[in-house]
Amino acid sequence: MSSMNANPFFEQAQRLTELWAEMAVKMAGAGLSGDPDSPPPDAARAMRSAALSATSQYADQFMRSPQFLQMIKQSIDASIEFRRRMNDFFTAARHGTEGVAREDVAGLLGAMQRMEARTLDRLKEIAGRIDALDRRLDAMESASAKDAAGRNGDRGSAGKVAGTGGTRTDAAGSPGPGPSSGGGKA
Amino acid sequence: MSTANAWQDLWTSWAGAMIDEAAAAARRMSRLPLLWEKAQRVKKGATPSEVVYEEDRLTLLHYKSDAPAAYRTPLVFVFALVNRPYILDLKAGKSVVEHFVRLGFDTYLVDWGVPIDADRCLTLDDYVNGYMVNVLNHVRERTGSENVSVLGYCMGGSMSAMFTALHQDMVRNLILMAAGIDFSTRDGLLNLWTGPDVFDVDKFVDAFGNVPPQFLQNMFLMLKPVQNFIEKPLNFLERLEEDEFVEEFLTMEGWLNDNIPIPGEVYREFVKFLYQQNRLVKGTMPVGRHVVNLRNITCPVLNLMARKDDLVPCSQSAPFNDLVGSADRRTIEFPAGHIGLAVGGKAQRELWPQVCDWLAARSVPGVGSAGNAS
Numbered sequence: 315m316s317s318m319n320a321n322p323f324f325e326q327a328q329r330l331t332e333l334w335a336e337m338a339v340k341m342a343g344a345g346l347s348g349d350p351d352s353p354p355p356d357a358a359r360a361m362r363s364a365a366l367s368a369t370s371q372y373a374d375q376f377m378r379s380p381q382f383l384q385m386i387k388q389s390i391d392a393s394i395e396f397r398r399r400m401n402d403f404f405t406a407a408r409h410g411t412e413g414v415a416r417e418d419v420a421g422l423l424g425a426m427q428r429m430e431a432r433t434l435d436r437l438k439e440i441a442g443r444i445d446a447l448d449r450r451l452d453a454m455e456s457a458s459a460k461d462a463a464g465r466n467g468d469r470g471s472a473g474k475v476a477g478t479g480g481t482r483t484d485a486a487g488s489p490g491p492g493p494s495s496g497g498g499k500a
Numbered sequence: 501m502s503t504a505n506a507w508q509d510l511w512t513s514w515a516g517a518m519i520d521e522a523a524a525a526a527r528r529m530s531r532l533p534l535l536w537e538k539a540q541r542v543k544k545g546a547t548p549s550e551v552v553y554e555e556d557r558l559t560l561l562h563y564k565s566d567a568p569a570a571y572r573t574p575l576v577f578v579f580a581l582v583n584r585p586y587i588l589d590l591k592a593g594k595s596v597v598e599h600f601v602r603l604g605f606d607t608y609l610v611d612w613g614v615p616i617d618a619d620r621c622l623t624l625d626d627y628v629n630g631y632m633v634n635v636l637n638h639v640r641e642r643t644g645s646e647n648v649s650v651l652g653y654c655m656g657g658s659m660s661a662m663f664t665a666l667h668q669d670m671v672r673n674l675i676l677m678a679a680g681i682d683f684s685t686r687d688g689l690l691n692l693w694t695g696p697d698v699f700d701v702d703k704f705v706d707a708f709g710n711v712p713p714q715f716l717q718n719m720f721l722m723l724k725p726v727q728n729f730i731e732k733p734l735n736f737l738e739r740l741e742e743d744e745f746v747e748e749f750l751t752m753e754g755w756l757n758d759n760i761p762i763p764g765e766v767y768r769e770f771v772k773f774l775y776q777q778n779r780l781v782k783g784t785m786p787v788g789r790h791v792v793n794l795r796n797i798t799c800p801v802l803n804l805m806a807r808k809d810d811l812v813p814c815s816q817s818a819p820f821n822d823l824v825g826s827a828d829r830r831t832i833e834f835p836a837g838h839i840g841l842a843v844g845g846k847a848q849r850e851l852w853p854q855v856c857d858w859l860a861a862r863s864v865p866g867v868g869s870a871g872n873a874s
Contacts, residue, residue, distance in 0.1 A: 366726050366730060369726050370725075373726055377689055377722070386693055387697075387698045387699070390700075391700070391703075394700070394704055394708075401707065420620065420621075
């Protein structure tokens with residue numbers, strides 16, 4: 315008995331029997347539950363609907379089974395293999411006539427994509443370096459402006475220094491309207 | 501005698517019913533030759549629109565409205581790379597776009613176009629950090645709005661979530677419609693069929709390049725084989741005399757069979773990183789040089805799910821609200837299927853007015869709005 319249960323054909327036959335039994339029960343139920351005065355086509359439709367509903371449930375269960383998954387895998391693998399051989403054949407045929415095959419175009423596209431990626435990476439790197447240089451330049455200008463303001467402040471010992479004196483810069487680091495004169499007015 | 505009479509009556513009624521049914525079937529069959537002409541009259545898209553931006557195969561549609569915009573925050577629809585996006589504007593009375601345009605939203609829709617062989621190398625990075633950034637920048641520049649509301653449907657929803665996580669400053673509100681986020685669930689058949697031990701996506705894409713539309717279509721049909729191959733044709737044949745039903749059927753089937761290929765590399769990334777490795781919920785989803793962290797999403801989010809969805813089960817969409825950093829989060833689980841969420845009669849009557857209200861409350865009022873202080 316255990317060897318019979320392990321037999322896949324027995325399992326499939328059992329499943330099929332269950333399917334037909336359930337369909338028969340549902341169809342009979344649909345037929346019996348119908349209005350006896352309703353036209354026969356309506357009763358037939360109700361039975362058909364019950365049968366299809368049962369079939370749909372079993373189809374869903376079957377499509378989740380390992381057997382179906384294996385079938386799908388084999389089918390797709392076979393399609394892939396067939397397509398691969400067709401590709402190889404047509405590639406060889408086109409190369410044989412010194413023509414251009416799809417694989418050549420795909421290779422070219424891949425190369426262009428890699429070139430684009432490298433170019434964009436390089437541009438990004440250069441942009442980063444320019445930004446860093448900008449920041450250093452701004453820092454240097456700011457430092458030199460402070461030095462200049464400090465020297466002006468030392469020379470004008472009796473005078474007051476208005477504001478911060480020196481060259482005013484805005485937040486972006488670009489110079490203000492122009493260097494201040496000795497009084498330190500902005 | 502009475503038993504014989506009863507049997508005779510039964511036989512008579514059965515015979516009469518069979519004759520009536522045969523006559524009805526003949527009448528229905530007589531309408532078959534007219535189907536071709538009806539199918540030719542099916543239009544794609546209902547709301548008037550204009551193309552305002554193009555890039556490679558992509559076009560950005562702007563839906564025109566006579567009334568001034570009631571809201572300054574524009575709305576951009578992002579559909580999947582599978583099938584055509586006019587499902588969101590299928591016909592008058594079955595158009596999601598129509599709801600928003602009628603209420604005064606400045607509405608746009610991204611049409612990804614039909615990929616050609618050369619597009620097989622396009623990746624999610626190209627779509628999310630390339631095309632979508634360009635589209636939204638164009639919309640922001642065109643409308644003068646600082647940010648934009650985004651509504652993503654299905655795969656477009658997954659992409660919209662990734663986009664928002666990477667470019668939160670550009671997005672004011674995010675609405676997801678039946679979007680796949682957590683692919684660990686085994687409720688959907690696609691999750692089983694794309695498992696790494698069943699489907700070698702690398703070999704598939706290497707051999708086919710762009711994913712053939714017939715492959716995708718057959719996979720979708722196989723999700724409900726009895727309904728798609730038996731019940732639907734039977735139902736159609738039995739209702740051939742109902743003109744309204746036939747017109748809706750042809751419109752819907754026209755869209756369902758209007759399949760397009762998916763760029764190979766996008767498909768590879770989607771299947772491998774999402775279906776097989778479920779990286780989005782783990783915070784390790786790579787999009788180019790970036791890694792998507794859904795916690796970076798802080799804008800208001802509305803997560804729409806279809807209770808009877810076989811393609812993207814609710815369990816795939818539901819975890820989204822728990823993964824984002826937004827304080828304003830809402831979920832609506834609606835009793836509809838994946839497509840019914842957009843075009844179903846009940847969704848048109850009950851769901852979309854709710855969504856419009858939600859978005860209106862979170863959009864900047866426009867010049868045409870009574871609430872505008874300027």
